[in-house]
Amino acid sequence: MEKVKALFSRSQLMLIAIVMLWFKTYILYKVGFKINTTNTVQEFLLFINPLSSAMILFGFCLFFGYKNRNTMIVVISFLSTCVLYFNLLYYRFFSDFLTLPVLFQTSNAKDISGSVIELARFVDVLLFADVLLLTYLILAKKVSIVPKKKWEPVVMAVLATGIFFTNITLAQIERPQLLTRSFDREMLVQYIGTFNYHVYDAVMQTSTKAQRVFAESSDILEVKQYTKSKELPPDPELFGIAEGKNVIVISLESLQTFVINNTLYGEEVTPFLNRLIEDSYYFDNFYHQTAQGKTSDSEFLLDTSLFGRSSGAVFFTHSGNEYQALPETLGKHGYFTSVMHANNRSFWNRDLMYNSLGYDHFYDIEYYDVHDENSVGWGLKDYDFFEQSIDLLKNQPEPYYTKLITLTNHFPFELGEEDRLIPEYHSNSRTLNRYFPTVRYMDMAFEHFFDRLKEEGIYENSIFIIYGDHYGISENHNRAMSMYLEKEEITPFDTVQLQRVPLYIHIPGHRDNEVKNTVSGQIDLKPTIMHLVGLSTKNYVHFGSDLFSPNRESFVVLRDGSHVTEYNVQTRGVCYRKRDGAELDPLNCSRKMKEAEEHLAYSDRVVLGDLLRFAAPK
Numbered sequence: 001m002e003k004v005k006a007l008f009s010r011s012q013l014m015l016i017a018i019v020m021l022w023f024k025t026y027i028l029y030k031v032g033f034k035i036n037t038t039n040t041v042q043e044f045l046l047f048i049n050p051l052s053s054a055m056i057l058f059g060f061c062l063f064f065g066y067k068n069r070n071t072m073i074v075v076i077s078f079l080s081t082c083v084l085y086f087n088l089l090y091y092r093f094f095s096d097f098l099t100l101p102v103l104f105q106t107s108n109a110k111d112i113s114g115s116v117i118e119l120a121r122f123v124d125v126l127l128f129a130d131v132l133l134l135t136y137l138i139l140a141k142k143v144s145i146v147p148k149k150k151w152e153p154v155v156m157a158v159l160a161t162g163i164f165f166t167n168i169t170l171a172q173i174e175r176p177q178l179l180t181r182s183f184d185r186e187m188l189v190q191y192i193g194t195f196n197y198h199v200y201d202a203v204m205q206t207s208t209k210a211q212r213v214f215a216e217s218s219d220i221l222e223v224k225q226y227t228k229s230k231e232l233p234p235d236p237e238l239f240g241i242a243e244g245k246n247v248i249v250i251s252l253e254s255l256q257t258f259v260i261n262n263t264l265y266g267e268e269v270t271p272f273l274n275r276l277i278e279d280s281y282y283f284d285n286f287y288h289q290t291a292q293g294k295t296s297d298s299e300f301l302l303d304t305s306l307f308g309r310s311s312g313a314v315f316f317t318h319s320g321n322e323y324q325a326l327p328e329t330l331g332k333h334g335y336f337t338s339v340m341h342a343n344n345r346s347f348w349n350r351d352l353m354y355n356s357l358g359y360d361h362f363y364d365i366e367y368y369d370v371h372d373e374n375s376v377g378w379g380l381k382d383y384d385f386f387e388q389s390i391d392l393l394k395n396q397p398e399p400y401y402t403k404l405i406t407l408t409n410h411f412p413f414e415l416g417e418e419d420r421l422i423p424e425y426h427s428n429s430r431t432l433n434r435y436f437p438t439v440r441y442m443d444m445a446f447e448h449f450f451d452r453l454k455e456e457g458i459y460e461n462s463i464f465i466i467y468g469d470h471y472g473i474s475e476n477h478n479r480a481m482s483m484y485l486e487k488e489e490i491t492p493f494d495t496v497q498l499q500r501v502p503l504y505i506h507i508p509g510h511r512d513n514e515v516k517n518t519v520s521g522q523i524d525l526k527p528t529i530m531h532l533v534g535l536s537t538k539n540y541v542h543f544g545s546d547l548f549s550p551n552r553e554s555f556v557v558l559r560d561g562s563h564v565t566e567y568n569v570q571t572r573g574v575c576y577r578k579r580d581g582a583e584l585d586p587l588n589c590s591r592k593m594k595e596a597e598e599h600l601a602y603s604d605r606v607v608l609g610d611l612l613r614f615a616a617p618k
């Protein structure tokens with residue numbers, strides 16, 4: 001403590017600089033970035049998070065003595081203010097925080113440099129007030145000049161790390177997995193601070209870059225050979241059936257197959273989706289293949305036919321890659337491509353990733369009228385989201401490829417009394433209990449959307465790809481789940497079966513609909529859609545295959561390495577018989593297990609090495 005006192009009394013200018021940067025950042029959070037908090041812990045984190053970085057930044061001055069120390073204080077104060085200011089300007093334009101790739105993406109830089117003058121405001125000068133004050137104090141000789149001492153940086157480092165770890169621990173408690181899953185930049189800034197966020201971003205980007213640097217152009221040839229050997233011809237009856245039509249993809253939040261055609265206390269959970277089976281191709285053995293990237297992983301699988309990452313979110317780590325994604329390809333064939341989702345642009349790094357995937361437009365929360373009355377849980381209620389999306393759809397040039405992402409059926413499955421169409425379940429899991437009414441609500445909202453599409457004449461001229469993005473009920477709720485499913489227990493085999501999500505391919509006016517049992521996953525959607533709209537998939541690197549191909553083999557690989565075939569399920573080192581979950585000799589699964597591993601390894605090579613940049617342009 002003595003040393004701490006001594007440290008700051010020796011360098012009062014540094015103390016002033018730290019306190020000013022700290023308070024300034026906090027004020028900027030509130031006024032400039034308009035960061036809202038929902039509880040006191042969050043507010044406390046927001047307040048405290050600039051402190052440790054301010055201490056580390058100004059700590060560098062302690063390596064200098066005499067006049068140099070004071071000059072360094074001003075320099076650091078100026079540079080850190082510039083970082084804040086660039087973020088502010090960027091935020092005014094994109095409602096997002098800077099990331100390294102953005103800084104080096106010239107197109108973005110151009111976007112913003114042209115409008116810097118418009119983005120800057122006179123009051124911004126205030127941001128630099130402390131830099132001026134520090135300079136004045138030095139020039140007016142109001143501060144002491146001291147020689148450097150070896151113990152000073154040590155004391156500062158101990159202090160700063162102490163505060164830093166308290167901050168990170170609190171953030172981790174308040175928002176588990178924030179750093180490992182890195183889902184939202186705004187949240188990262190809110191919880192760990194602007195400067196720490198930039199360091200975190202730099203570490204993430206550098207580790208990613210390294211693998212890219214070592215990749216060679218010949219690597220893609222080997223991958224192409226592999227995927228080509230698995231390419232399947234389309235069903236001639238369905239090839240091109242949707243040519244020139246709008247493709248509307250609906251990602252239904254956390255919807256799992258176990259609720260389809262199921263009841264809760266005698267009432268159907270998804271009456272509309274149950275009826276929809278009759279006039280759609282319905283896939284009852286379709287699996288999500290997502291990992292920590294959740295919704296964003298499912299979007300990635302859909303649009304690229306590649307696997308996301310085993311940890312973290314590919315939307316964050318590899319948003320600068322070349323993908324030859326579905327929106328880009330459809331765009332080249334005359335489609336307008338867009339996403340409609342009433343959330344922040346920066347969530348899952350969508351704003352940057354959608355550019356890489358080739359989307360023309362992202363209708364984010366700004367395009368929706370969202371207020372307390374039409375919101376619940378994560379935001380805009382599905383009914384209102386669908387209703388408001390109708391106008392957006394109507395105003396798009398046709399044909400379009402549009403993905404709509406729902407939100408209400410999201411953990412923790414909150415719902416107002418007025419929207420509860422069926423009761424909650426009664427079990428020891430609040431999560432599972434609440435899941436049923438929100439699924440039922442989503443089903444109702446979705447039915448309304450279909451009615452509206454018909455009223456507006458959009459329906460006839462479109463095809464629909466409707467799927468659940470990932471599980472909603474995790475293994476933590478196995479006891480309650482076994483009760484609901486009337487099973488003694490949920491085994492690892494059952495857990496894999498519970499990764500099934502519904503998939504509907506609905507073609508208005510089409511007659512030959514049926515329930516398809518082929519074992520498949522989200523990775524198969526891209527080649528399927530391409531064939532439906534009449535595009536060849538030759539020369540594309542796809543890890544999935546057309547769901548309608550007559551030669552298709554039942555096979556899906558999950559991101560954790562589990563796989564399912566027509567007869568077997570392999571997970572956590574055990575081979576099961578698919579029919580009844582009986583354990584089998586591992587030999588029954590070994591051939592396909594090798595293929596599953598190969599599949600993931602090749603796909604990872606493409607993503608980590610950014611190999612599609614070497615593929616011939618289409």
Ligand code: GP9
Nearest residue numbers: 293294295296343347405
């Ligand atoms: C957020 C929404 C939900 O925008 O897509 O994300 P999730 O938590 O399901 O990945």
Ligand code: MN
Nearest residue numbers: 253254295469
């Ligand atoms: Mn989701």
